[in-house]
Structures are given as structure tokens and as C-alpha cells.
Amino acid sequence: MELIDRYLALVGFGETGWGTLLLSASAMTLGVSICGFLAGTILGSVVTFMKLSRYIVLRWLADAYTTILRGVPDLLVIYLFYFGGSAFLGYLGGLFGYQGFIGMPAFLTGTLALGVVSAAYQSEVFRGAFKSVASGELEAASAVGMRPWPKFRRIVAPLVLRYAIPGLGNTWQLVLKESALISITGLVELLRQSQIAAGSTRRPFEFYLTAIVLYLVITWASSIAFRHLETRTMRGTRSSL
């Protein structure tokens, strides 16, 4: 009991205030993950279209993108955007005679890095989903006289989304956990906030344990959300089993 009291005095919402800070840092973790994931969806869709393109150069480029981004540690990609982005901005500023750039905004770095990495995974998910669309459905759409764009918007896209949701769920969990790496850029998300708290109270064990629990809550909640989404989008389909 004494242990719990001491823990609550340290991490709780009392005068120390670490609890509130940790919760708002969790919100920041969610924010940068969501932005990174959405950026990855947009870029991933482009890469998917390249993979399904009839031009071999585009297919080849898209495959190279996926191979490289999945074969390189994500920490390196973050380093690239963190240091490289700053150098690039500084160079751009220099062109316009402005010397004041110090660094990339950490949130932007996180969004870009998570987006670029998750696009590689998401494009594979989307490609698999495209392959799952039955050719009969496409033929049926053509048979009733749908032109390519309405066919894509009203038939293909909803089906692709439906097939992609389990894979997207995996990718989302990946991005969520990867967002902890953004702490090296100084963005105050959950891990960084825990580092700050651990440093100033000299109680790292309690704070990192709390961080793990908070991450577990977030990943657990999002797995429930994705399962819910999956059952909703599968509504109206008969199970083949």
C-alpha cells in the first residue's frame, strides 16, 4: 500500500503535476501518429497506383521505394529528416538571404518520417487489397455502363478499403509504437515527457513503467477500434466460412 501511495504521489495528478503532463504527452503521441499515418496513406496511395501502373519504370520505382524504406532502420529515416530537413531549410533560407533557420519543427519531422516509412507498408496493404477485388465485380460495373472514374469511386475504392482495414490496423500499431522514436528530435510526446520526468525526479523506473502502461492502453484501445471498424465495413457480406 505504501508503495502505491508513493507511486501515486509521484505520478498522480497532485501537486507534482506529472500525471497531467503525461496525459497531454499521450495526446501528442496520438497526434503525431495520426498525422504520420494519414501522410502515409496519401503517399502510400500514390505508391500503390505506381505499383499497379502499366509503365514498368513507375512499377520499378515503387518497388524500389518499398524495398528501401522497409530495409532501412526507421531511426535512420528519422535522422535523415531531422538533420537533413534542417540542412535543407537552411539552404533554402540561404537562397533567399535568410540565415535564421535553426532546425526543423519537431512535429513536422515526425509527421514526414512516419509518413514516408508507413507509406511503404501501406502501399503493400493497398496493393494486396486491390488484388482481392474480384474481377466479376469489375465486369458487373462495366456491364451496367460505369465509366472508369465512377467505377473506381463507387465500386473499387470501397472494396479496397474493406479489404485493407486489417492490414491498415497493423500499420497503425506500427506507427504508434514508432512515434516513440520521434522523441530524439525533442518533440515532447509520451516517451520524451517520461524522460523529462525521470530526469528531474530521478525515478526513471516508475515513469518508464507508466509510459509502457499508457502505450498499452493506446494500442489496446486502437485494436478495439479497428476491430469495430472491420465488423462495420464487413456488414452486408456473407461469411464464406
Add this chain to the structure above:
Amino acid sequence: MDIAFMWETFLILLTGLPLTLELAATSIFAGGILALIISLVAVVGGPVGRGFTRGYVFVFRGSPLLVQMFLIYYGLGQFRPLLQELGLWAIFREPYWCAVIALTLNTAAYTSEIFRGGLNAVSVQQVEAARACGMSGPLLFRRIVLPIAIRHALPAYGNEVILMLKATALASVITIMEVTGLAGKLIADSFRAFEVFIVAGAIYLAITFLVTRLMMIVEFWLSPHLRMRPPTLA
């Protein structure tokens, strides 16, 4: 693009390669053994064993590896007197061993799920056939269940090995100077992120390429029944 600088970078990063491979090999090996134990507990341990393994897998797959590493490296340092008493301080003092422990515990969670899938994929008929031949216990497990399970699990296991190779990069955050650690330092010193990224990325790509080929060879070697028979025997 400065070729001379990139060559210099390459030579520097290469000195970190043994450490990266060592970290990966140690934790994959130890994690594999731990995962085998965990998945056995899950299959034969009854409800208690299942609950324990499910909790273990949930915690280690649901939270970021970097936080687990920080918890072990910085968090356990808080219990220094106790660890010194137990004689474990020599291990938890070293960032290298803390990284190995974190990587091992983390990969064991993923690998145990892969092994569990492999063990579940061994069909009842195959076990029955072995029993009909009079095999039981460890012999049945060693000769029938384990080889079949490994064969089923191998493709997914290859993915996990590659993920672990990349995960060793996180050790750089707790001051270990392997390839990514050196790359990070070089970038911070020279501010030439792009060149260093290309070189470091190429090194990692080369290793993962070799590992995927190696996995393909092992898979070929483990599945003689799927290979084409020589035409003379047909």
C-alpha cells in the same frame, strides 16, 4: 554528392558493423530459445500458462521497444543496491547487455507467436501416425512436431530476423556505437544527412538482402518433399 566523403563514411560505419551483427545474433539466438519455452508453456501449460504467455505477448508487442529499453537501462539502475547485492549489477551497468536483454525479451514475444502458429499447424494426423509407429514424448516432439513446426514458421521467422536486424539501431539511443550510432554521430558532426543516410542505408540493405537469401536456402533445405524429384526416378 561527395564520393570521397561517402567512402570515408563507409569506412567509419563499417567499424560499427560487427557490433550490429553481434547484437542481432545474440538477441535472436537468446530470443529464439526463450520463445520456444514460452510457446511450449502456451501449448502445454493449461489456462495459467496461456494467461501468462498472453500477458507477456500483449505487453511486449503493445509498447515501443525504445521504452522497454529505457525501462531496463535507466529504470533498473534505480535498484542499484539490490542488484549489487544479487551480483547482477555488472550486467545492468553495461548498455550493451541492457540492449541485448530488451531486444531478447521483445523478439521472444513476436517469435513465440510465430512458433505457436507453427506448432498449431502440425496436423493431428501426423502426430497420430507417429504415435501409431510407437513414438511418444520427447522423441515424437524432436522428430515430428518440431521439424514440421519450424518448416511452417520459417517464412514469418525470416521477417522477424530482419525486423530484429533493424531494431538493433535503437541500441544507439542508449549510447551504443553500432552502425546507426556512428551514422547519427557523423550526421550531427558533418550535417550531411543525405550522404550518411545513403551509406548507412546501403549497409543495412546489404545485410537484409543476405539474410533473406540465407532464409531462402534454409527453407529449400528444410522442405525436400516440395522439391522437384530428379526425372530419372519418376
